[in-house]
Amino acid sequence: MKISRITIIIIAALVVAFLLGWALAGQGQGTGGNAVSSEATAGAEAFGLGSTDAELARLFEAQQDNTYVTGTGVVERILSDDTEGDQHQRFILRLASGQTLLVAHNIDIAPRVKPLAVGDTVDFAGVYEFNEEGGVIHWTHHDPVGKHRGGFLRVGGKEFS
Numbered sequence: 001m002k003i004s005r006i007t008i009i010i011i012a013a014l015v016v017a018f019l020l021g022w023a024l025a026g027q028g029q030g031t032g033g034n035a036v037s038s039e040a041t042a043g044a045e046a047f048g049l050g051s052t053d054a055e056l057a058r059l060f061e062a063q064q065d066n067t068y069v070t071g072t073g074v075v076e077r078i079l080s081d082d083t084e085g086d087q088h089q090r091f092i093l094r095l096a097s098g099q100t101l102l103v104a105h106n107i108d109i110a111p112r113v114k115p116l117a118v119g120d121t122v123d124f125a126g127v128y129e130f131n132e133e134g135g136v137i138h139w140t141h142h143d144p145v146g147k148h149r150g151g152f153l154r155v156g157g158k159e160f161s
Contacts, residue, residue, distance in 0.1 A: 053096055076094045091103050
């Protein structure tokens with residue numbers, strides 16, 4: 001039986017896609033809500049799936065919602081916690097492009113990011129939601145029931161998920 005080159009390429013692509021999905025599905029899982037090492041959430045970076053400032057700008061321009069993103073920003077302002085419903089630690093990040101993002105980090109599920117100060121660099125992974133000020137990043141934590149892709153915040157080499 002002769003297998004064509006195209007068939008082999010398609011099979012290889014499917015295997016890679018399966019392994020990539022499997023690796024990323026476990027990202028941030030099983031951490032018990034504690035700060036974890038960078039190995040636990042290296043999935044997106046290891047496969048070169050980091051979002052760019054240009055992609056985040058495109059999401060803002062398109063008023064896109066519910067999109068998993070990763071990136072890096074600098075803390076511009078620390079806000080008071082949102083204590084209605086699930087508690088969220090909130091702060092504003094400024095991207096290198098100038099776009100700002102509100103980070104809403106669920107501290108009922110994940111540990112508070114501390115220490116955190118204006119000027120700190122924060123790596124993030126979570127879900128982008130549009131708002132008029134630049135957007136909101138949430139789901140920056142593991143999913144305690146394991147049905148949603150986990151996110152994280154990383155400050156000073158320490159991850160919080």
